[in-house]
Amino acid sequence: MRARSTLCFFPFCLLSAAALAQEGEVSPDPNAIAPDIGSAVIQGFVDPVLGALSETSATLASSMEELCRAPSADALQSARDAFAETVPAWGYVSVLRFGPLVRENRFERVFFWPDPRGVTLRQVQGLLASDAPLSADVAGQSVALQGLPALEYVLYGTGAEAIAEAGDGERRCAYGVSIAANVEAIVDTLVEGWSEGTSFHKAFTDPAPDLDPYRSGEEVAAEIVKAAGTALQFVRNAELLPALGDAPEKAQGRRAPFWRSGQSFAFAAAQLDGVDQLVHAAGFVDGTSDLVNGYGRAMVFDVSHARDALASVEAEPEQAFAAPEDRSRISYATVAMEGAKHTLNGELSGALGLVMGFNALDGD
Numbered sequence: 001m002r003a004r005s006t007l008c009f010f011p012f013c014l015l016s017a018a019a020l021a022q023e024g025e026v027s028p029d030p031n032a033i034a035p036d037i038g039s040a041v042i043q044g045f046v047d048p049v050l051g052a053l054s055e056t057s058a059t060l061a062s063s064m065e066e067l068c069r070a071p072s073a074d075a076l077q078s079a080r081d082a083f084a085e086t087v088p089a090w091g092y093v094s095v096l097r098f099g100p101l102v103r104e105n106r107f108e109r110v111f112f113w114p115d116p117r118g119v120t121l122r123q124v125q126g127l128l129a130s131d132a133p134l135s136a137d138v139a140g141q142s143v144a145l146q147g148l149p150a151l152e153y154v155l156y157g158t159g160a161e162a163i164a165e166a167g168d169g170e171r172r173c174a175y176g177v178s179i180a181a182n183v184e185a186i187v188d189t190l191v192e193g194w195s196e197g198t199s200f201h202k203a204f205t206d207p208a209p210d211l212d213p214y215r216s217g218e219e220v221a222a223e224i225v226k227a228a229g230t231a232l233q234f235v236r237n238a239e240l241l242p243a244l245g246d247a248p249e250k251a252q253g254r255r256a257p258f259w260r261s262g263q264s265f266a267f268a269a270a271q272l273d274g275v276d277q278l279v280h281a282a283g284f285v286d287g288t289s290d291l292v293n294g295y296g297r298a299m300v301f302d303v304s305h306a307r308d309a310l311a312s313v314e315a316e317p318e319q320a321f322a323a324p325e326d327r328s329r330i331s332y333a334t335v336a337m338e339g340a341k342h343t344l345n346g347e348l349s350g351a352l353g354l355v356m357g358f359n360a361l362d363g364d
Contacts, residue, residue, distance in 0.1 A: 026346075028353030032289040033221045037282055038205040038214075041224060042194065044281030049092040049274065050191050056086040057187045061180040067163060068173040076164040079176075080155050080261070083148075086183075087263045090148060091270030093190070095231045095278055098223055099200050099213075100193025106186050109139075110147040113257050114238045120144040124153045128172055138178045139185070149257065151179040156260040222354050224282045228275045229344050229356070232303070235271050236337045239264075243321045244330055251321035264317035265310045272307035272337070276300050284348065295348040299340045306336035 034040060060082040067075040090110060093101070101107050112120055123144050127134075138146050154160065154176040163169030163176070193200060199212075207214035214220050243256040243264075256264040279285055284296035309329045313320050320326040349356050 026350030029289040032292045053089040056089040057184040061184045064177045064180040088270035092274040095274035108143045232341045253318040253321045259317035269311045299343040302336040302340035306333040309333040
């Protein structure tokens with residue numbers, strides 16, 4: 001294994017996690033995976049982040065209803081504030097891209113991304129311009145019309161101020177109410193899917209040869225590693241790099257998720273913090289295995305520095321990808337994420353005795 005040199009991007013400097021690894025193959029630690037890994041992850045990560053999203057999505061739904069009931073500039077701002085709290089809360093939950101979240105297209109129904117062809121914008125604008133009656137339930141419509149990107153356009157896109165005026169934005173507001181209610185309902189199904197007494201909860205916390213989808217603690221650990229790797233890959237490749245472009249003059253900030261609301265970097269930072277918290281909860285950083293802990297700490301070193309770099313971006317997303325200092329911060333974060341994923345899929349997985357296969361993005 002090659003050691004990696006220090007990587008520097010103004011105003012940050014990165015010692016890649018892979019540089020901390022010793023040369024040669026990593027021998028697994030037979031005691032690396034805690035017997036209660038599933039329960040620890042649920043208690044330490046899943047329940048808290050689902051609880052937070054449940055609260056923010058409920059507030060968002062009620063704020064949208066109030067905005068439509070009594071339109072005003074203050075009511076619009078309250079709905080926008082609730083949206084700004086829901087986006088990072090979703091960022092944490094989006095890390096759990098397995099089990100309940102991937103059933104019935106729930107991930108895509110909340111967050112239809114990537115969307116390089118602008119399907120959401122085209123369909124939302126078409127729906128708002130149409131005279132056809134609105135459905136009170138968007139759950140049966142295109143996934144691009146159901147989730148947070150669509151609601152962002154309702155609240156921040158061209159003509160959004162009309163919903164603060166009585167009568168002017170009635171159709172737009174009613175559509176926003178249906179989206180917010182749909183997101184809240186999906187979150188409720190996630191909470192239910194992870195709750196004690198379900199077959200998924202049983203297999204995740206107490207895997208056995210006759211259970212599905214997890215037959216051993218190793219399979220649970222592999223799912224956690226896969227989820228963390230998928231999140232790192234998604235943030236880097238689907239959210240940041242398309243907007244960053246190959247050069248400043250090719251940057252396209254509007255290709256980042258949630259650029260209209262200014263939430264692009266808060267969202268990405270929440271996702272990375274979610275990865276950090278997930279691997280901590282799994283015992284990969286301060287568990288019983290010194291070998292695993294060493295690689296886990298090296299990995300979260302990169303993850304935390306990527307998170308902090310994105311959180312320190314100063315310009316609005318539309319301009320940040322081309323602004324010199326902010327572009328350096330974003331570029332640094334993408335390199336740090338690549339280093340973290342290398343350590344996760346290589347040394348850390350090896351120390352856990354895992355052979356990793358496909359993740360949720362393979363084949364997309």
